[in-house]
Amino acid sequence: MSFGGMSDDANGPDGDPWAALVKAAEEAAAKEQAAQQQSGQDSTIYPLASRIKSAKRERIVLAQRRNSRRVVRTLAELEDQTSVGEVLVRQLVRVQLMLSLRLMLLTVVVLGAIPVAFLLVPSLGTTTILGLGLPWLLLGLAVYPFFVAVAWSYNRGAERNEQDFAEMVEN
Amino acid sequence: MPQQAAFYVTIAAMVVVAAVTMLAGLYGAKMRSTSNFLDAARTLGPRWNAAAISGQYLSAASFLGVAGLVLKGGVDALWYPVGFTAGYVTLLLFVAAPLRRSGAYTLPDFVEVRLGSARLRRICTTFVIIVGWLYLVPQLQGAGLTLHEVTHQPKWVGAAVVMVIVTFNIYTGWMHSITIVQAFQYWIKLTALAVPVFVLLIHRAAEQQPPRSSLNAPSPAFTHGMDITPDRDIVLNVTEPTTVKVIGTQDGHPTNGLVRWAPAEHKVTKGTMVHFEAGTRIPVITDAAADYGAWLRPLGAGKHPLLATYSLIVALLLGTMGLPHVLGRYYTDPDGSAARRTTLLVLALLGAFYLFPIVSGWLARLYVPELLAAGNTDAALLELPGAALGKWPALVLGGLIAAGAFAAFISAATGLVVSVAGVLSTDVLPGRLRGFRAATIAAWSVPLAFMLAVSSLDLAQGVGLAFAVAASTFCPLLVLGIWWRGLTDTGAAAGILLGGGLAFAAVLPAAAGILPPEWQAVLAQPAVFTVPLAFLTMVVVSRRTSDRVPGDVSRILLRLHAPDRLGLSEDRDFGQSGPRAGLTAAALPRMRGGRHRR
Numbered sequence: 001m002s003f004g005g006m007s008d009d010a011n012g013p014d015g016d017p018w019a020a021l022v023k024a025a026e027e028a029a030a031k032e033q034a035a036q037q038q039s040g041q042d043s044t045i046y047p048l049a050s051r052i053k054s055a056k057r058e059r060i061v062l063a064q065r066r067n068s069r070r071v072v073r074t075l076a077e078l079e080d081q082t083s084v085g086e087v088l089v090r091q092l093v094r095v096q097l098m099l100s101l102r103l104m105l106l107t108v109v110v111l112g113a114i115p116v117a118f119l120l121v122p123s124l125g126t127t128t129i130l131g132l133g134l135p136w137l138l139l140g141l142a143v144y145p146f147f148v149a150v151a152w153s154y155n156r157g158a159e160r161n162e163q164d165f166a167e168m169v170e171n
Numbered sequence: 172m173p174q175q176a177a178f179y180v181t182i183a184a185m186v187v188v189a190a191v192t193m194l195a196g197l198y199g200a201k202m203r204s205t206s207n208f209l210d211a212a213r214t215l216g217p218r219w220n221a222a223a224i225s226g227q228y229l230s231a232a233s234f235l236g237v238a239g240l241v242l243k244g245g246v247d248a249l250w251y252p253v254g255f256t257a258g259y260v261t262l263l264l265f266v267a268a269p270l271r272r273s274g275a276y277t278l279p280d281f282v283e284v285r286l287g288s289a290r291l292r293r294i295c296t297t298f299v300i301i302v303g304w305l306y307l308v309p310q311l312q313g314a315g316l317t318l319h320e321v322t323h324q325p326k327w328v329g330a331a332v333v334m335v336i337v338t339f340n341i342y343t344g345w346m347h348s349i350t351i352v353q354a355f356q357y358w359i360k361l362t363a364l365a366v367p368v369f370v371l372l373i374h375r376a377a378e379q380q381p382p383r384s385s386l387n388a389p390s391p392a393f394t395h396g397m398d399i400t401p402d403r404d405i406v407l408n409v410t411e412p413t414t415v416k417v418i419g420t421q422d423g424h425p426t427n428g429l430v431r432w433a434p435a436e437h438k439v440t441k442g443t444m445v446h447f448e449a450g451t452r453i454p455v456i457t458d459a460a461a462d463y464g465a466w467l468r469p470l471g472a473g474k475h476p477l478l479a480t481y482s483l484i485v486a487l488l489l490g491t492m493g494l495p496h497v498l499g500r501y502y503t504d505p506d507g508s509a510a511r512r513t514t515l516l517v518l519a520l521l522g523a524f525y526l527f528p529i530v531s532g533w534l535a536r537l538y539v540p541e542l543l544a545a546g547n548t549d550a551a552l553l554e555l556p557g558a559a560l561g562k563w564p565a566l567v568l569g570g571l572i573a574a575g576a577f578a579a580f581i582s583a584a585t586g587l588v589v590s591v592a593g594v595l596s597t598d599v600l601p602g603r604l605r606g607f608r609a610a611t612i613a614a615w616s617v618p619l620a621f622m623l624a625v626s627s628l629d630l631a632q633g634v635g636l637a638f639a640v641a642a643s644t645f646c647p648l649l650v651l652g653i654w655w656r657g658l659t660d661t662g663a664a665a666g667i668l669l670g671g672g673l674a675f676a677a678v679l680p681a682a683a684g685i686l687p688p689e690w691q692a693v694l695a696q697p698a699v700f701t702v703p704l705a706f707l708t709m710v711v712v713s714r715r716t717s718d719r720v721p722g723d724v725s726r727i728l729l730r731l732h733a734p735d736r737l738g739l740s741e742d743r744d745f746g747q748s749g750p751r752a753g754l755t756a757a758a759l760p761r762m763r764g765g766r767h768r769r
Contacts, residue, residue, distance in 0.1 A: 085729075086725060089725060089728060089729045089732070089733075092732055092733070093654065093728060093732050096732060097654050100264040100265055103260075103264055104260075104261065104264050104265075107257065107260055107261075108488075111253070111257065111484060111488075112481070112484070114469075115469065115477055115480050115481065118468075118469040119477060122468075125246075125468040125469045126467075126468060133246065133467055133468075135246045135249075135468070135469045136246055136249070136467075139246060139249035139250065139253055140249050140526070140529045141526070143253050143256075143257075144256060144518075144519075144521075144522025144523075144525070144526075145522070147256055147257060147259075147260050147518045147522065148515065148518050148519050148522065150260055151259075151260060151263050151514060151515040151518050152515060154263060154264055154511075155263075155508075155511045155512065155515055158268070158511065159508060159511075162508075162733075162734035162735075163734070165733070165734055166734040166736055166737060169737065
């Protein structure tokens, strides 16, 4: 969905405040109708979509929340890069980047420490646990659950950041 | 006779793989009854797409190469599968969701969305083709090797067979870009490796052999007289006086008869036949761990082990995000958070898979150490069942492994050829549909010619070169493009040309097999130098040209990072251009006709 038209409307209405209000109301109504049509279409174009259970359904419902006029206005604000919108976006990008960098640092430190540890403490390289060498256990087995754990915690954190942002925009 | 039986069993296994894949394709076609196949694929969910990404990603390098590297390098080789997997952590942290929300299908698409420069798009296209070609060479090499091991055909036969199948797939649009089929490929590969490994482990446990001797045990001896004929120049590290029969060239002298080798390094020229008597200690090629102790301990092999290890980690960690056939698959996810969930699952699937090539490497060290003298350690997995088991079990398991290996070549090569052909036909060659067909031929003929001219590297090392170039070009482009509003097209172009150019210039001699061994550590794995250089160049040049920052940068960053439920992301418009990477010519009209997420 494009909001490209919103900024033009703001400049458009020839100085008459009443005309501007009417135009905005009309536009909102049209948008709502279009959205309804669209959601109606969804179920006819995708026969599969109707067979999918609650999880998928929920996402479509969530998407419709943007149809409230206030959200549209905030989104337009975000897209037009008014000072408020700009600050919000910069903040979101920064928070997400910090989360990524933190977890990247953790991954790099953990991976990078392994060769150094083996170089500095050669005895680590010959330690065996249950008949298997420690380096084999570390690099052949233990790192993979570690990766999954990093990814899992990133997904949680990133989704939470986005939820915070979305709530801020919608309220 | 056993040779013939092996041939038939292997062919049968390969036919079964093809049949299962086609059945999956038919099932997929049934699922695809809606007018728009992308939307249908998107209803499948992250679990299918994760298996599909893994299926396409696990190539010859993972299936055959990792076991061979473990046989050769021991614990140090474990960095390859670790890096192959960790690349997805970086991809997840910095790229997955924003890239999906950008709506870009290929890297050049992303550049156009983000920086809007046609010139930069062309530069990216060039490097997509370079990376694709570098990645295709080991796939063809692996195919040639597999068929050679099973049927003793010359190496080009296997490569040609795979390329014919791949071209057929692309022309008919059967076996690729269908998520279900690629997902099946993952499970086929996992089964084809897991079953033999379990059987061999049980066999080993039942074998009543004395447990492994001390860590410093010398390298093993030939159990029977054996001829080796290396297919490249090799240097053998001989640890005790050894008498061999040589026909060909050794240490630069043409020789035909018995030679006594003193303990030193001895050079054997390509094509020379060397006969070892039973009981002789197996000499190992110089880049392999010299003895069992060095094999078991970290940092045991090579000239600059620490530098090489770190450079490899950098290349693999940052290169995955620049692989064209991986990025295209994310387009199947409906939105950014689905792309995240998919990547999480990919990490789990890859971790589960890599356990098996690693264990195979162990088993290969026990059962087929003589491969260390011939230098063709990539054949470890293929030779393993025959060396460890009796005739019939070996036949069945060998067929299974060969079939899985072919699944690996075909799925990875299809993804790569489609990606390369896609950018070739849209951005390089003129014309539309015919262009795409011609581009398919062009996409695989160059790596095929290269593979025939030179095949000097191990599969996994060959793939490592592609990772190094991808990491030195597309990683800084994507990371800075997604997270830094100051990036300009001039800065991006400078960084890609410098980082990618240097990386390519460094890996080319290694790929062509003309690299002196002492330069191996620096040149064959240049990422530790070229990646920071590319980042630095992009930042500095972008700062200098800050007047070229696109005016809509804030709007684009918002689109990349805004939560999916706000509905700001936009898919790229398929109506305007011809066949793109990852799309069959047949699929495009459907896509044009279909409605896209907007």
